[in-house]
Amino acid sequence: MYRKGVIPLERKERTFMAGFCIIHKELQDLESITHLLHPKETTTVQALKFGKRKSSYLLGRYAAKKALSILFPTVAADSILISSGIFKFPVIESHHIHNTKVSISHCDTIGIALAFPESHPIGVDIERVNEKGIDALKSVINDQEFNLLTSYLLPSSVCYTMIWTIKEGLSKILKTGLMADFNILEIESISKEGNAYISTFKNFAQYKAVSYCIDEYICTLVLPKNTSPILSEFEEAITYRLEQV
Missing domain, CATH: 3.90.470.20 (4'-phosphopantetheinyl transferase domain)
Structure with a gap:
């Protein structure tokens, strides 16, 4: 299918x-x-x-x-x-x-x-929300980024997974893969628009991310901000x- x-x-x-x-x-x-x-x-x-x-x-x-x-x-x-x-x-x-x-x-x-x-350019990433994988994600996500999603009352596993997909999507545009320091890919803001979450980046202001939460999965597209x-x-x-x- x-x-x-x-x-x-x-x-x-x-x-x-x-x-x-x-x-x-x-x-x-x-x-x-x-x-x-x-x-x-x-x-x-x-x-x-x-x-x-x-x-x-x-x-x-x-x-x-x-x-x-x-x-x-x-x-x-x-x-x-x-x-x-x-x-x-x-x-x-x-x-x-x-x-x-x-x-x-x-x-x-x-x-x-x-x-x-x-x-x-566009980058895409999809991940399954996995409670067991949260500890690994915490190592590349700071508290400020996590707090950007707390007002939406999402489970912590969803928050961490979404932030991961946002950074992974940007890394695909930059062609760095997982070799870059994920702190460089820090997220500056997250807002909800309709069914999507829109994010911007602290060090890459020319890009934005569009994320969807669907059942157990998070899918994110990263593309030019304008x-x-x-x-x-x-x-x-x-x-x-x-x-x-």
Whole structure:
């Protein structure tokens, strides 16, 4: 099962378009769609020995190919190679696709990908709320950041997980992965607008985050602060997809 669509990214000077895909599939179902893979991706999958790593890889590649198909509907999925940069960020290799990036995230049996023009960065992250993982998250989240969410009466596990996804989404734009000091990614403000939580950053004022809490999951998009994204299609898709898990 998957849903895909478009996110218009409105700015004063122009509107950019991003494609998205949200997928929910078990490993046995993913193995039946390997025809979408580039030959080098097939080789990579065959070398993965553990089911969880294989599932994560396939979820990401499948979602990314479907997101790219929104922007490039005539390009065959198996002609696109999504490799990894030296810091593990996804890199598109294709004779037909240029100046385009993807951001990928996966958790459990869910994969999410965004395809967008290089001139307009976006990062995405999704995490399951896990009480057992709070201690690890506390090490990269300060009290001031946590207190930004206390007025919304959210469980502490939700607060910590949301803040983590916000920082992780920004790190994907910066292409630092988990190697950066997360204090640099400090959150300055969080407010609630409709179904979403909007965040800004202390040291990266040019960006903002849009976060959704859906059952046991938190999904966050990070994008330029002065962009007005039209997220109705994405919000509907992610709400529907995650509620089916």
